[in-house]
Amino acid sequence: MRNMGTEPVKSVRVLTPSGMLGAGWDHATIERGIALGADVISIDGGSTDSGPHYLGSATAKTTAKAVARDLRSLFTAAAEAGIPVIVGSCGTSGTDRGVDWVAGIAAEVMAEEGLDLTVAKIYSEQNAADLKEHLNAGRVHPLPPLGELRAETLESCTHIVGAMGHEPIVAALRAGAQVVLAGRATDTAVAAAYPLMMGMPAGPTWHAAKIVECGGQCTTNPRAGGVLATIDADGFTIEPLDPTVSCTPITVAAHMLYETVNPFEMREPDGTLDVRDARYTALDDRIVRVEGSKFHVAGQYTIKLEGARVTGYETMSFAAIRDPLILADIDAWAELMRTMIRQRVGQTLGLADGEYAFDLRLYGHNAVLDDLEPESGPPREVGVMLLVNAPDQATATAVAKVANPLMLHLPAPGMDYLPSFAFASSPAEVERGAAYEFVLNHVVDCDDPLSLFRIELRENTRA
Numbered sequence: 001m002r003n004m005g006t007e008p009v010k011s012v013r014v015l016t017p018s019g020m021l022g023a024g025w026d027h028a029t030i031e032r033g034i035a036l037g038a039d040v041i042s043i044d045g046g047s048t049d050s051g052p053h054y055l056g057s058a059t060a061k062t063t064a065k066a067v068a069r070d071l072r073s074l075f076t077a078a079a080e081a082g083i084p085v086i087v088g089s090c091g092t093s094g095t096d097r098g099v100d101w102v103a104g105i106a107a108e109v110m111a112e113e114g115l116d117l118t119v120a121k122i123y124s125e126q127n128a129a130d131l132k133e134h135l136n137a138g139r140v141h142p143l144p145p146l147g148e149l150r151a152e153t154l155e156s157c158t159h160i161v162g163a164m165g166h167e168p169i170v171a172a173l174r175a176g177a178q179v180v181l182a183g184r185a186t187d188t189a190v191a192a193a194y195p196l197m198m199g200m201p202a203g204p205t206w207h208a209a210k211i212v213e214c215g216g217q218c219t220t221n222p223r224a225g226g227v228l229a230t231i232d233a234d235g236f237t238i239e240p241l242d243p244t245v246s247c248t249p250i251t252v253a254a255h256m257l258y259e260t261v262n263p264f265e266m267r268e269p270d271g272t273l274d275v276r277d278a279r280y281t282a283l284d285d286r287i288v289r290v291e292g293s294k295f296h297v298a299g300q301y302t303i304k305l306e307g308a309r310v311t312g313y314e315t316m317s318f319a320a321i322r323d324p325l326i327l328a329d330i331d332a333w334a335e336l337m338r339t340m341i342r343q344r345v346g347q348t349l350g351l352a353d354g355e356y357a358f359d360l361r362l363y364g365h366n367a368v369l370d371d372l373e374p375e376s377g378p379p380r381e382v383g384v385m386l387l388v389n390a391p392d393q394a395t396a397t398a399v400a401k402v403a404n405p406l407m408l409h410l411p412a413p414g415m416d417y418l419p420s421f422a423f424a425s426s427p428a429e430v431e432r433g434a435a436y437e438f439v440l441n442h443v444v445d446c447d448d449p450l451s452l453f454r455i456e457l458r459e460n461t462r463a
């Protein structure tokens with residue numbers, strides 16, 4: 001392996017091939033990044049973007065074959081170059097099961113390729129009982145818009161993770177890891193860990209990490225592959241790995257608008273990135289130089305908690321409408337549908353409103369923007385999605401079945417015949433299983449950045 005922080009360096013090059021492990025890329029872009037002198041490969045393995053299901057169920061949104069394909073590309077290139085690979089938020093949500101899942105795939109890939117890399121697994125899942133001790137000690141604080149955390153909320157979660165900063169990753173690298181498979185981590189910590197370990201300043205490092213977190217999204221063609229960031233004492237440069245694509249001051253600066261409350265600030269466990277004075281300069285038609293980024297160390301180190309719990313069980317059905325008489329006033333028809341469902345469910349199943357819930361979404365009309373939809377006039381066709389939530393799967397499906405004749409034949413007010421609609425599938429009812437919701441948006445005060453995380457190292461047996 002190359003110098004791991006034992007000697008001072010003037011710059012560090014971070015190769016980020018994509019915004020997420022499993023998304024895929026052209027291996028030629030990885031080879032180009034290695035040829036340009038990459039010192040580390042970092043990639044995010046997950047996100048909360050896809051909703052609470054993946055955390056609540058501890059399952060991945062990516063398929064194992066896609067993850068294996070990407071790890072093969074990374075491991076073969078990194079092993080030949082002698083540089084580490086860092087993956088954050090393994091298994092989409094960073095649960096312990098997600099880390100082990102990616103580690104199992106990684107082991108298979110290395111065996112197939114004849115590689116024996118030292119692997120560190122960093123677990124970020126949290127125990128409700130331990131968190132209640134922190135809560136009782138006054139070390140847990142809410143983030144807007146949530147209020148004070150209750151112990152019952154912790155107990156109701158199926159899985160809770162803490163979003164680690166760069167420190168556990170650095171600890172794993174210093175212990176000799178050539179591959180770091182981290183649980184839930186901030187997207188930026190994955191890219192910032194190695195440069196910070198090598199002595200690069202916090203301002204440029206965290207800013208560069210933010211820009212590269214989504215790979216090529218900061219370029220003129222996000223589909224073309226990843227980027228290479230070169231961080232030094234005064235700032236950083238960033239260039240695409242595809243030679244036909246460009247970074248511009250606008251595409252780079254604009255990424256600070258992505259997933260941030262404030263486009264000039266970004267909070268990490270140990271402080272806040274401040275880019276108010278950052279200057280973005282085009283060095284040529286492909287490469288951008290950034291200087292002036294600052295990092296303000298916080299008075300208290302904090303770890304953000306994410307938790308999800310079951311809210312019930314869902315059954316869905318979907319029908320398509322193209323009848324012009326109904327589409328002429330689809331909102332009136334939808335309101336009638338809601339009324340009829342409540343009446344029929346009460347009559348047939350004896351359920352009151354509080355014992356189940358349903359949502360009727362009109363795709364092609366206002367399902368995306370609802371009351372904010374600017375267009376007026378009747379749509380040409382509408383897809384009607386009925387989503388039922390109940391305390392158990394059988395009840396959710398029973399409600400959907402009661403609604404079935406209405407989803408197929410309900411006439412609009414004033415119609416003197418039964419129209420026919422088209423179900424998307426047979427059977428019409430699709431059981432979706434448990435539904436989850438995020439319930440934690442809180443931070444824990446920590447005196448030790450490593451205290452909430454556990455590192456396991458598998459030694460390289462050929463070393």
